[in-house]
Amino acid sequence: MREDIEKVIVSTDQIHEIVERLGKQLHDDYRDKNPIFICILKGAVIFMTDLIRAYDDLSEIEFMDVSSYGDAFESSGEVRIIKDLDVPVNGRHIVIVEDIIDTGRTLAALIKLLDSRGAASIKICSLLSKEAHRLINVHVDYIGVEVPDEFLVGYGLDYKNQYRNLPFIGVLKPKIYE
Numbered sequence: 061m062r063e064d065i066e067k068v069i070v071s072t073d074q075i076h077e078i079v080e081r082l083g084k085q086l087h088d089d090y091r092d093k094n095p096i097f098i099c100i101l102k103g104a105v106i107f108m109t110d111l112i113r114a115y116d117d118l119s120e121i122e123f124m125d126v127s128s129y130g131d132a133f134e135s136s137g138e139v140r141i142i143k144d145l146d147v148p149v150n151g152r153h154i155v156i157v158e159d160i161i162d163t164g165r166t167l168a169a170l171i172k173l174l175d176s177r178g179a180a181s182i183k184i185c186s187l188l189s190k191e192a193h194r195l196i197n198v199h200v201d202y203i204g205v206e207v208p209d210e211f212l213v214g215y216g217l218d219y220k221n222q223y224r225n226l227p228f229i230g231v232l233k234p235k236i237y238e
């Protein structure tokens with residue numbers, strides 16, 4: 061698996077520092093608010109599990125699966141809800157947890173949906189942001205790190221559902237997807 065990686069973009073140590081920083085920031089901001097962390101499957105799973113332990117306070121976790129990419133290399137431009145929430149969110153403080161914001165389509169669609177369900181507040185926490193690829197302008201409240209416009213995998217990010225379990229974020233060798 062690791063021989064398919066050209067270079068490391070965010071190391072395991074850097075990820076750890078980022079997650080600790082974001083967890084502390086969220087802890088300070090959400091004190092006494094009992095937020096719901098909504099993990100966007102599947103990419104955000106790894107980040108979510110580390111983030112909620114860094115948050116270290118009363119909170120709930122829920123999961124949604126919203127896909128825009130499928131197995132294709134480029135975004136299809138469509139956002140499909142594959143798994144919806146099974147709890148009401150009206151009056152609740154929501155933190156949407158994402159691994160990466162690319163075009164912004166997934167998040168724009170999600171914010172609209174959760175807002176229509178009466179959430180008290182909706183904020184976004186994304187480990188990575190690929191600003192160069194943004195098509196829809198979404199405000200991201202908590203960003204781990206800006207990343208270059210390269211094909212990244214690891215720590216939740218996949219290529220054809222593989223490489224999510226790499227403990228760092230790296231660039232995939234072009235020969236893998238060419």
Ligand code: PRP
Nearest residue numbers: 101102103127128129162163164165166
């Ligand atoms: C990826 C990534 C984000 C989304 C970002 O998910 O995990 O959820 O795309 O892209 P966008 O900003 O252009 O909408 P993907 O749809 O590949 O599903 P996955 O998390 O199951 O891999």
Ligand code: MN
Nearest residue numbers: 100101102103
């Ligand atoms: Mn995803």
Ligand code: MG
Nearest residue numbers: 103129217218
């Ligand atoms: Mg994906």
